[in-house]
Amino acid sequence: MPFSKLGLSEHLQKALLALSYAKPYPIQEAAIPVILTGKDVLGIAKTGSGKTASFALPMLERFMDSKTTSNRHxxxxxxxxTRELAQQVEEVFKKLSDSLPKRIKTLAVFGGASINPQMINLQGTDILVATPGRLLDLIASKAVYLSEVEMLVLDEADKMLNLGFKEEMQKILQLLPAKRQNILFSATLSADIKNIKDIILHDPEVVEIEAEEESIDQISQIAYHVTPERKGPFLRYLIKQNNMQQVLVFVSSAQRADAVEEKLFLNGIKAAAFHGQKSQGARNEALKQFKLGKIRVLVATDLASRGIDIPFLPYVINYELPRSPKDYVHRIGRTGRADESGEAISLVTDEELHHFKIIQKKMGKRVTLVHTEEVNLHGF
Structure with a gap:
C-alpha cells in the first residue's frame, strides 16, 4: 500500500517523495490511518521498525491547521x-515538516546539555520531544506549559519504565489536559506496559507488528577465554595484531568504559568512551570522530549504544557479556549490516562461561571458544 492510500495530505505526500520514502513500513501502514481518526493507539513494534513516522506524520497532519496556541504552550x-532518541525523533519531524506550507516548530530537550538555550528555544514550539527529567525541570522554571497539549506520545515506553521514569511520568500526566489523544509505543507488551496502558489510554486500538528475528548469519563469531587480569591486555593485542581500524567495544558500565578508554589511549590506541554520564556534546563528538575514522575504538554501554548506527562497521567486541541473550544479538548485530560481513568477538572469563553457554543456546548457534594461555601479552 502506498502512502497516498493512508489519508495523508498532498503536502506530506510530497515531503515523503522528496525524502525518497517509497512505501510505508508495516507499522506505518497499520498505525497512521488509526491515529488520523483521533483514536488512542497502543503500538507494539521493535526499535528500528519505522514507528517514529507512524506518529510524526499524523501529528504534522493535524497541526497543519490554522490554530495557534499561547506562547510556550x-x-x-x-x-x-534517552537523549539520542530525542534527537532522532526531532530530526524526523524536521525533515518531514521542512516543505510544509505552515511552519511547525519541533524541539528536543534532554538532560546532559545546558538548560538555558533550551528555555530560549522553547518560544514558538509546537511539538516538544523530551526526556521526563528535563521536561519537569523546564516546567518548574515556567519555560513550558502542558495545558494545551492535544497529542501525547510515549515512545519506547518499555525502556522508560525500565529506566525508572515511572514517577516522573506520573507527575507529567497530572499536568496534561484530560481531553487529548494518547499514543503509546513499546517494543514489548509487558505487565508494566499493560498497567500504564490502562492508566493513559482510552479504548485504544492495538497495532502489533510481529518482530522478525534479527539475522546474524553473515556475522563471524569467535570467543576467547581469558583471565580477568589479562582481559585488557588481550583486547589491545587483538586490536593491534589484527590492525583493527574501527571497532565498537561493549562494556557493562560507564566506569568500565572510561577505564578501558584510558588504557587504550595509554597504549597508543585512539579511543573514546560513550555512555550516559558523558555530556550530549561529548557523545556527539565521539560518535562523529569514530565514524570519520579519527578514533579507532568506541567503548560503549548498552544504553548509550542505542543511538549508534554505523552501516559498515567491521568489528564488535564484547569486553563484558550483556545480561541477556537478546542484548547479545542486538550488540553483534551492529556489524554485518547491508549484506556486508562482520566479526563479533567475545572475551569470556571463567565466571562468564556458564552465561555464555546460555547465550549460545538461546541464539541457536555455537561459538568457538579459543584458549589464550599461550598468547604472549608482554608489551600490551
Whole structure:
C-alpha cells in the first residue's frame, strides 16, 4: 500500500517523495490511518521498525491547521527515554515538516546539555520531544506549559519504565489536559506496559507488528577465554595484531568504559568512551570522530549504544557479556549490516562461561571458544 492510500495530505505526500520514502513500513501502514481518526493507539513494534513516522506524520497532519496556541504552550508532546532518541525523533519531524506550507516548530530537550538555550528555544514550539527529567525541570522554571497539549506520545515506553521514569511520568500526566489523544509505543507488551496502558489510554486500538528475528548469519563469531587480569591486555593485542581500524567495544558500565578508554589511549590506541554520564556534546563528538575514522575504538554501554548506527562497521567486541541473550544479538548485530560481513568477538572469563553457554543456546548457534594461555601479552 502506498502512502497516498493512508489519508495523508498532498503536502506530506510530497515531503515523503522528496525524502525518497517509497512505501510505508508495516507499522506505518497499520498505525497512521488509526491515529488520523483521533483514536488512542497502543503500538507494539521493535526499535528500528519505522514507528517514529507512524506518529510524526499524523501529528504534522493535524497541526497543519490554522490554530495557534499561547506562547510556550505546546500542542504535541513526545516523551522518550534517552537523549539520542530525542534527537532522532526531532530530526524526523524536521525533515518531514521542512516543505510544509505552515511552519511547525519541533524541539528536543534532554538532560546532559545546558538548560538555558533550551528555555530560549522553547518560544514558538509546537511539538516538544523530551526526556521526563528535563521536561519537569523546564516546567518548574515556567519555560513550558502542558495545558494545551492535544497529542501525547510515549515512545519506547518499555525502556522508560525500565529506566525508572515511572514517577516522573506520573507527575507529567497530572499536568496534561484530560481531553487529548494518547499514543503509546513499546517494543514489548509487558505487565508494566499493560498497567500504564490502562492508566493513559482510552479504548485504544492495538497495532502489533510481529518482530522478525534479527539475522546474524553473515556475522563471524569467535570467543576467547581469558583471565580477568589479562582481559585488557588481550583486547589491545587483538586490536593491534589484527590492525583493527574501527571497532565498537561493549562494556557493562560507564566506569568500565572510561577505564578501558584510558588504557587504550595509554597504549597508543585512539579511543573514546560513550555512555550516559558523558555530556550530549561529548557523545556527539565521539560518535562523529569514530565514524570519520579519527578514533579507532568506541567503548560503549548498552544504553548509550542505542543511538549508534554505523552501516559498515567491521568489528564488535564484547569486553563484558550483556545480561541477556537478546542484548547479545542486538550488540553483534551492529556489524554485518547491508549484506556486508562482520566479526563479533567475545572475551569470556571463567565466571562468564556458564552465561555464555546460555547465550549460545538461546541464539541457536555455537561459538568457538579459543584458549589464550599461550598468547604472549608482554608489551600490551
Amino acid at each position: 505546546v500542542r504535541g508532546l513526545i516523551l522518550v527515554p
